[in-house]
Amino acid sequence: MGFSYRHNRLHCDEVDFQTLARQYGTPVYVYSESILRRNAEVIKTCFIDDGFDVSYAMKANPNPEILSLFKTYGFGVDIVSAGELQMAHYSGFKGSEINFAGVGKTQAELKLALENEIDHFNVESQFELDQLETQAALMGRQARVLLRLNPDIDPQTHPHISTGLKQNKFGMGSELVSHILTHAREYPHIQFDGLHCHIGSQITNPQPFLDLIDYLQRYTNELSQSGVKLSHLDLGGGFGVNYENPFEDILTTTPYLETYAKSAKAKLGRYKLHIQPGRVLVANSAVLLSRVLGVKENGDHYFVVIDGATTDLIRPALYNAYHHISPCERKENTRLGDVVGPVCESSDVLAKNRELPEFNSDDLLTVASAGAYASSMGSTYNLRPRSPEILVGVDGSTRLIRRRQTFEEMTTLYQI
Ligand SMILES: Cc1ncc(COP(=O)(O)O)c(C=O)c1O
Structure with missing residues (x-):
């Protein structure tokens, strides 16, 4: 193969x-179809069959043939632009199978996504939340939101693809996230469903992921003690592959997938868990x-x-x-x-x-x-x-x- x-x-x-x-x-x-199918099958078995939602981060490769192939395995898509939203539709995904991430969304993109009734937004800043509230109010809609938390965890990867450290532009610090969630009623057109974290890409050492799971366990406990009720946690993507030995099978390039899924399930299983892998599915x-x-x-x-x-x-x-x-x-x-x-x-x-x-x-x-x-x-x-x-x-x-x-x-x- x-x-x-x-x-x-x-x-x-x-x-x-x-x-x-x-x-x-x-x-x-x-491209080898047999490898694409093998990768999709492994992710499905480790995650979807264990109750996770999997959204393919289509920025890794938005070819519609690949998108529709992944759809047959039960994947949704993680998008970061209006272009990706349109390509997701073109490839057969319904709004309810799409989530919208990204550090800067234009007003036109927020509107388009609301019109298309996407499943949820991963919101990265106070200004984005305010703009989404305004847009949703204008349209008489309710937007489902996961707040992107920047947990300040070092993913031990190349600095250009590290996203979960304070010096990276992504997400919000825990103080701001806690503040927003304890003042949720100030956003009548937002339904706060949970948290999103994506700490980086091409992560080959499982430890940063395990640290993220522990961090989220602690932080969500704190939130529930403050009376905040959440139902969803999105752990992002970032699974690394072996570029030195490129023709290896996914379970050899990325051996920790199963333990990661089990650890997340054991510690955070009371939430609906999501992941957004890109690279590992296609590289x-x-x-x-x-x-x-x-x-x-x-x-x-x-x-x-x-x-x-x-x-x-x-x-x-x-x-x-x-x-x-x-x-x-x-x-x-x-x-x-x-x-x-x-x-x-x-x-x-x-x-x-x-x-x-x-x-x-x-x-x-x-x-x-x-x-x-x-x-x-x-x-x-x-x-x-x-x-x-x-x-x-x-x-x-x-x-x-x-x-x-x-x-x-x-x-x-x-x-x-
Ligand atoms: C928010 C988010 N989710 C998922 C991914 C996919 O990451 P990967 O291809 O490393 O799995 C990225 C990549 O940049 C991202 O920014």
């Missing part, structure tokens, strides 16, 4: 990457298939220049993230160097200081773990069209699930 070598050639399930490159061109994202399901344009040396530095770029996968440039490089045809010799794209930025590097196979022009390679925060963070910088996405089905079929952007599509925006 998934990505593996057969007779020294890399395959996605039964399909050879040479065939995919010939048929669809490069760069192209290649290992795709690779970015690219062609080597050529190799070059500057002094004693060796570069492999490929047709894929940071416009397809910005994580190495943004977070110094590791993405594994695999040749589509196994090679004997290796050489220390960088894999870089054609974009006019020195940060357009997909792999730095790596022992790489000795590539030649026209070779194919894959950049692994390209299912999460890859295509969704793509751009058209240097007027490079967005790369296509293809799905290798469980039946061995292959099909486009997003086509390559055309030049005409890029110029349309200038026709004003």
Whole structure:
């Protein structure tokens, strides 16, 4: 299942990457349906079957094929913009299956979400709560709310994806949350259902999650002693994956899922529990298939220049993230160097200081773990069209699930 070598050639399930490159061109994202299903099945078994609500954080990958596949496993969606709300609808989700997170929502977005009768808002600030109260009053609606608490817990991850520390812009401190909840009657159009926490992303050590569970246990006890009654707790997403060993199964990349679910259930089980995973569901399901344009040396530095770029996968440039490089045809010799794209930025590097196979022009390679925060963070910088996405089905079929952007599509925006 998934990505593996057969007779020294890399395959996605039964399909050879040479065939995919010939048929669809490069760069192209290649997804394995069998891995997407395996990941969804594991999350369903660990969480949904144990009474949790699971909302897929669609920012990780909003392709509608992936969204509707996850819907069949009983997932809702976690959105952060009007665009994501519309894509959720387009992919078949009802308002009641959507929750709206994010540190800044416009008045137009609050209105749209209320019109669409979404399940609830995760509110991150006093100003957002005031604006939501005003909008809901104008529309004669009641908004269900979970307040996003910033618990000041260090998630031990890259600083750019840490969200639960005081110095991060997300959520509200416990004093403010307690104040709002003990003054709930000042917001007649808000129904305060509970709390939301999301402490960060790519968390590989389970301890920060266990600390969060203990923190919430203490804090909710304090709240109930002050007479505050809540029914829902959303523990956010953040489950990390193994980028070094990208073709591992979800239960190996993220071994703590079951214990985490059990611990949350044991300590917070009197609440309806939610999670919002993104990365863990999709990261290992795709690779970015690219062609080597050529190799070059500057002094004693060796570069492999490929047709894929940071416009397809910005994580190495943004977070110094590791993405594994695999040749589509196994090679004997290796050489220390960088894999870089054609974009006019020195940060357009997909792999730095790596022992790489000795590539030649026209070779194919894959950049692994390209299912999460890859295509969704793509751009058209240097007027490079967005790369296509293809799905290798469980039946061995292959099909486009997003086509390559055309030049005409890029110029349309200038026709004003
Ligand atoms: C509020 C919220 N929930 C869930 C997620 C998903 O995180 P992950 O992809 O690490 O599971 C994010 C990611 O930024 C987020 O901000």
